[in-house]
Amino acid sequence: MANKVTDQKSVLVDLTKCVGCGSCTVACKLWNSQSFENPQTGVMENAHGTDVKLDSNTWTTVEHLKVQKDGQEVWRFVKRQCMHCLEPACSSVCFAHAFHQTEQGAVQYDPELCVGCRYCMIACPFDVPKYEWEKVMPSVMKCQFCSSKLADGESPACASVCPTNALMFGSREEMLALAHKTIESDNKYINHVYGEKEVGGTSWLYISDVDFGELGFPTNLPEKSIPKNVHGFTQFTLPIFAVGALAWTGASIYAKRRHAVAHEEHKNEK
Amino acid sequence: MKNWTFKTPKERWNFRVTPVRLGMLAVFVFSLVLIFARYYAGLGEWTGLNDEMPWGLWIGADMNVIALAGAGFSTAIITHIFHVEKYEPVSRRCLLLSFIGYVLVLLILIIEIGRWDNFWRPFVSPGIHSPMFEVYMCIVAYMVLQVIELVEVGAEKVSPKFKKKMHPIMQVVFIAACTVPLGHQASLGSLYLAMPAKLDPIWASQMMPWLFLLSAFFVGPCVAIVEYIWTNSRYKMKIDTEMLYGLSRISAVLMAVYFVLKGADLVMRGQLGNVFAFNLEGNMFILEMVLLCVVPIIIHLIPFGKTQGGLLVFGLSGMCGLVLTRLNVVFTGMSAHIGSLGGGYFPSFMEIVSTIGLFCLAFLAYLYITENFPFFYGVPGDSDKKVDVETENEFNQAIM
Amino acid sequence: MEKHKNLENKGMSRRRFLSVMAGAGVVGAAATMTGCAPVSDPSGTGWLPNQYRNASAMPAQVKGRVPLDPENVSLVRNDEKCILCGQCIEACEKVQSVFGYYELPVHDDFICVHCGQCSLWCPTGAIAERSAIEDVWNAIQDPETTVIVQTSPATRVGIGEEFGMGAGAWAEGQMVTALRQLGFDVVVDTNFSADLTIMEEGSELVERVTKGGVLPQLTSCCPGWVKFVEYYYPELIPNLSSARSPMMMHGSTLKTYNAKKLGITDPKKIVNVAIMPCLAKKFEISRHQFHGLEGGAGKYYEDDTINDMDYVLSVRELANMIRQKLGDVDFASFEEGQYDQIGSTAGLIFGNTGGVMEAAVRSAYYLITGNNPPTSLYHLEPVRGLDGIKRASVDVPGVGPVKVVVASGLANARQLCEEIKSGKADFHFLEVMACPGGCIAGGGQPRTAVPPQDWVRQARTDTMYNRDAVGTIKGTAAGEGAGQDDVKTMDLRLSHANPQITEIYNEFLEAPLSHLAHELCHTTYEDRSGSLTRKEV
Incomplete structure (x- = not known):
């Protein structure tokens, strides 16, 4: 709790605009200097496609999903990465305080402090943190919301490269307002801004024309944040x-x- | 030379070597090789753990060992807080059992955690909001207290003078040692408060920490009973079933409380239907409750419960039930979610062998310590509880 | 007593363990307080193209990349090489008007016409063709099969560039020699089937013009263009010539007519390979219209396991195969080999924009009037050159002026489609090549200049027209060994004058647009507009 979040940033993902090009996944790898190697199999893989998973080398993926929409099978492309909860479970359950939030709301991980208990992995409501299983001295790996870019006033790498503006970056209030405005302006959208209230709210917000459950988002999340839930006892x-x-x-x-x-x-x- | 081993402990140290003990040592040594391999090649290479299921057999074993090591805590409360002196023969053994259990937990953890070299970080960079922090701090504190208690026991044999010097602080240590486990036994339950949407709703309840605490407390006597019957029959010592029955009563009453609490919790959360859904989760939960509460309570209420056999079943059932409660939370309750991620987990050969190996080590430690230090007798002023071993020969035969 | 000591040590070590733990804690605390403890940030030390390195208020104008189906039959992308320069989007959106011309969300398809321009624009080679090299090697090594390879007109002005020859260098003979050295059993020229296309498509045009069919007629030899029409202008499908592309005509006739001439009794033992300057051809052979009973050869033999074409290799892939098999060779000095089946130079100029039109005009004149065209039609200047849209009018005795339009680059074609849709089009015949400049600058050609440059396109085109002017293409007729030296040079600039064309009609197809010609040389199209919501432009 070193920094107070004073300038909460957000990315609004309009899933109807995503064409599945995977630019964001490449930008993530470029900026974070990560390999395309699947750490488990050692095979070089693109981070977008029908069968992709986050792993320690891959902080964001774009999953290609065929879903039913109005009786038709359609492609939908879902970007996945750390949601950067406003009240992050990973941070609150870490007993070595290896996670902290930056002023912009990026949930950042410090491998130097990590003991490797992996509680963050199992506690994350979105199953985001991944482990460097193949390493002798492993760290937890997840999207850092390009915290240094955010601090410089830039947008995160992924959002900056999106050719269709499916990823919009700005302050959380702006993005929430934009999300609601977009939903109201077009009746194809489902009236739900994913991330507005889930587990106390997240920095990443999603709007969609297909039910979020069908797109692999957890839909049984409480509105109460995980830290608050735990605090219900630890108090x-x-x-x-x-x-x-x-x-x-x-x-x-x-x-x-x-x-x-x-x-x-x-x-x-x- | 009657009762030679225990009457003249200062003069004799006993290190019996038997085939079974050698076997356990061999398993431990073999597990050491595998553990070395894990340190050399990393977790991914040697364990079944993966991104979908980052907690496996080791965490399950730790949860169980800590819960069963609650024996030291609950018997200590009975003898050191409520001064029910007739239970002192069991409490001292449970103290040792519990301490060895905690050492075992730490040994397993040091293999389990990825950055074992960073084990000290929480002391300087405390994540005070984490239940894990509470568990860690309490266990460390509790082990320090246990060491003091054990030093007192050891001093009884090695330096009675020193034991006397320790006397003034002991009551404070006892009270502290009965308070600290309240923290980690309950916190173990609150670990899973962080997964309200992942853990099956049968278990995912705000009541979980309290239920964990309560179950760890009442299974203490179960462990004590099983240990007492097993050890005393092995060393041909007298088995005081009346005393054990009294102990089982404490346990049984709390089991009933637990049963009611858990039931009320399920009803209030509207989860009773899930219990009887006849799926994996529901069935495992029913089994858990039957072993943990129903069977022991029934045995306690019928005459069989007063017999040695009945007490043994009582204790074993309670222990199995407890193991099941913890495993159900770690595995059964999470399995649906892990499956939905497309993941799965089965412990690797290395995980299984290393766990068994370390259990062997703990068991050997228990045998040698109890055979050399005053754990089976030596409760001051309790002369008739002294051991009934007739001859050296008989004692030797009794040893595994 | 020894054992006793052991026990004591054990106890001690446990206590020592705790003290070490406490000690480490003190050291760590001190380190943290003095600021010596390393605090690391795992994020963001990498690199991004400069266009993305600014505050979000000034978003980059060129960003991202085109969506590519991982299952795309023509194209693959290696993300490891991608630098997000945005060039593929420039090609796809600005040049081809494909990306960005459909509404979002997408339906059930990654909209792609497989033209492969993105692979030419990509500065790092991240986007490349889906390789068929392994399959072709396997076919060649199979002693049971006869592997027939055909080479597209534009390949011979491209392949040399892969081996250090100048842009547009003529390397037809060297390529034939190389193909034989690679182990292909029969080497034929797609120029032949281009001639056949002229006969079929020209006859179709004459029929439409004289009998009042749907006009304007649109050429159908470019599979990228065909898919573009199917996506964006399904209402123009009736305008598309039903004639197959030369490659597909060749595929079906090779497995039927030529199989017989070569004495191959089991058509399943023929493997048809095409060397193409094009990646859409890889898509084209995957169309169900050319498979099994829907296809030409499959229907002819009533065998649903026979496909008209089997593999398509880009010029780049052929160059790779040559390097794989022959090593670092002096390609330019290869002996000039000869095809087993030849085409006219009218077929040759199919390889550049305006070429199909010029070849068609030459033969259409003959088909309508019965006479060979006047000299002016051997150099139809208005349809030559790299302009995106070229218009011309040809006076044909008995019909009057026939208005023709030539377009290359799908963005240009889109303008003409809109023109047709709005009813403003007054032309009879429209030739479209998806790639700017035509096949000579197709998506499967060497990446001589990145992004593709007009001077390279011009050099390749010039070579094509120069060869047409010289008109000395040598070869032997398949199975017959009849040379062409007895045919006048000028005659080989006319598709209908190709003696082997006469032969195939006499011996097999009977006449253009005959029943058999329809089965082997024509095809059908499908409406793909359901795969997208067209953005109104």
Whole structure:
């Protein structure tokens, strides 16, 4: 919690505008100097297509999906990357504080601090963080929202290269307003800005003309953020210790006294 | 020379070597080779873990060992807080059992975590909002307290003077050692509060930490009973079934409470239908509740529950039930989500062997420590509890 | 006692472990406080083209790249080489008017006409043809099969560039020699089937003009253009000539007519390979209209396992095969080999924009009047050159002025389609080549200049017309060994005068537009407009 998010940035993904060219995936690899090698199989792979997954070398993918739309089979292309939650689960569950948010709201990971417990991976509601399984000293890997570019006032690499403006970059308020305006202006859209409320809101927002569930988005997410959910219990930590210590001390003293009294009575009876 | 081993512990140290022990040592040594391979080639090469299922057998084993090591915690509360002295023969063993369990947990974790060289980072860069942080800190603190308690036990044999010097602080240590586990036993449950949409709704409840705490507490006596019966029959020591029955009563009452709480939780969240959906999750949950609560409570209520056999079944059932509760959360409850990601997990040979190897190590440690230090007797002022081993020969035969 | 010590050590080490842990913690804390602890940022140390390195208020004008179906039959892209320069988009959108001319969201298709211009514009070679080299090697190595290779007109002015010859260098003979050395059993010239196309398509035009069919007639030898019409102008499908492209006519006649002449009894043992300056040809052979019972040869033999064509290699792939088999060779000094089947130079100039039109005009004149055309029609200047749209009017006795239009580059073709749609078109015949300059600058030609340059196009075109003017193409008729020296040079500039054309009609096809000619030399088209929502321009 070193930095306060003062300038929350957002990318609005209009899934109806995506043509599946995968420019964003290439921009990500270029900017982050990442290999196209699939770390598990060692095969060189493009990060867009019908069967693509995020991995430690691939921070964003564009998945080509054939879905039903008005009784017709259509292509839809879904960009996937870290959603950059406003209240990130990964950051709150990391016991080494290896995640922090930048002023622009990028959820950043510091491999130097990471212990490698992989709690962030299992806690992420979007299953984004990936692990360098093949390495002896592995790190968790995920999209960093091009935090240094954001800090310089640039848009993230992926959003800057989109030829159809399916990725729009700006402040979160602007993008939310744009999302709602777009949805209202065209009745093909589903009236749902994905990421507006999911797990307390995310920096990345999606609008679509196809149900988000069909496009592989988790649709059972609570509006309550993950950190808040966990805090529902952890807020009791210190009270538990205080009450526990007091109770045990009291009980111990009481029990001892009772034993002493019992012993005394036992003697007296004799 | 009656009772030679225990009457003159200062003069004799016992390191029996038997085929079974040699076998366990061999398994451990073999597992060391595999563990070395894991450090040399990385997790991906040697484990079944993957991006979809980053937590596997090791985490499952740790969750279970910590929960079962709750035996030390609950018996300590009974004997050191409520001073119910008749249970002291079990509490000291449970302390050791529990400590070895925690060492085992740390050993497994140091293989499990990717950046073991960074294990100290949470101390300087604390993620205070993480349940994992609470678990880690509490376990470290608890182990420090356990070391103090064990030093006191060891001093009983090595330097009774030192034991006397320790006496003033012991009550504080006992109280602290009964408080700290409240933190990590419950936090283990809150680990999974971070996955409300991934974990099957049968388990995904805000009640989870409290249920974890409660179950770890009441399974303590189960572990204690099983350990007591097993050890005492092995060393031909007297088995005080009456005392054990009393212990099982504490457990049974809390099991009933747990059963009601869990039931109420399911009803309030409208998940009762899922329990009886006759799918994997529902069936596993029913099995879990049957083993953890239903079977032990019934056994406790019938006359069989007062017998040695009944107590043994009581304890084993409770333990199995507890193991199932933890495994159901780690695996069963997550399996549907992992499947939806197109992933799957089966522990690799290395994971299985290393886990078994480290369990062997823990078991050997337990055997040698109990055979050399005053854990089976030596409760001050409790002379009639002293061991009934008749001859050296008989003792030797009893050893595995 | 020894064992005792061990135990003590064990206990000690456990305590030591804890103390080490605490010690490490203190050291770490100190390091953090003094700022020595490394804090690393795994993001953003890489490189992006400069056009993207500005604040979002000034977005780049050229950005991204074209969408390419990973299953695209013609094109593959290696993302490792892509630098997001945006050149493919420039080619696809500005030159070909394909990308950006449909509404989003997309339907069930990655809109692509397979012209391959993007692969020529791509400065890093990230976009390339889907290679058929392995399959062709396998076919050649199979002793059971007869592998027949045909070479498109424009290949002979391109292949030399791959081996250090100048732009547009004539390398027909060298290419034939190389093909034979690679192990192809029969080497034929697509110029022949271009002549055949002229006969069929020309006759169709004459029929439409004289009998009042749908006009203007649109050429159909460019598969990129055909798919473009199917996507964007399905209403113009009736205007498309039903004649197949030369390659596909050749495919079906090779497996039928030539198979018999070569004495091959099992047409399934023939593997048809085409060397093409074109990547859309890879798409064309995958069209179901040319497969099995829907296709020519398959229907002829009533065998649904026979396809008219089997493999298409780009000129670049052929060059790679030559290098693979023959190593670092002096291609220019290869002996000049001869085809097993030849075509006229009218067929040759199919390879550049305006060529089909010029060849068609020459023969159409003959078909209508029964006389060979006047000398002026051997150099139809208005349809020559690299202009995107060229218009001409030809006086044909008995018919009057026939108005023809030639376009290359689909953006130019789009203008003419709009013209036709709006009813303003007054022309009879429209030739379209998807690639600017025609096949000589096709998507499968060598990447001599990136992006493609007009001086290269001009050099290749000049060679084509010079050869047409010289008119000395040598060869032997397949299976017959009859030379062409007895035919006058001028006659070989006319498709209908090709003695082998006369022969195929006499011996096999009977006449242009005959029933058999329809089955083997004509095809049908499909409406693809459902795959996109056309953006109104």
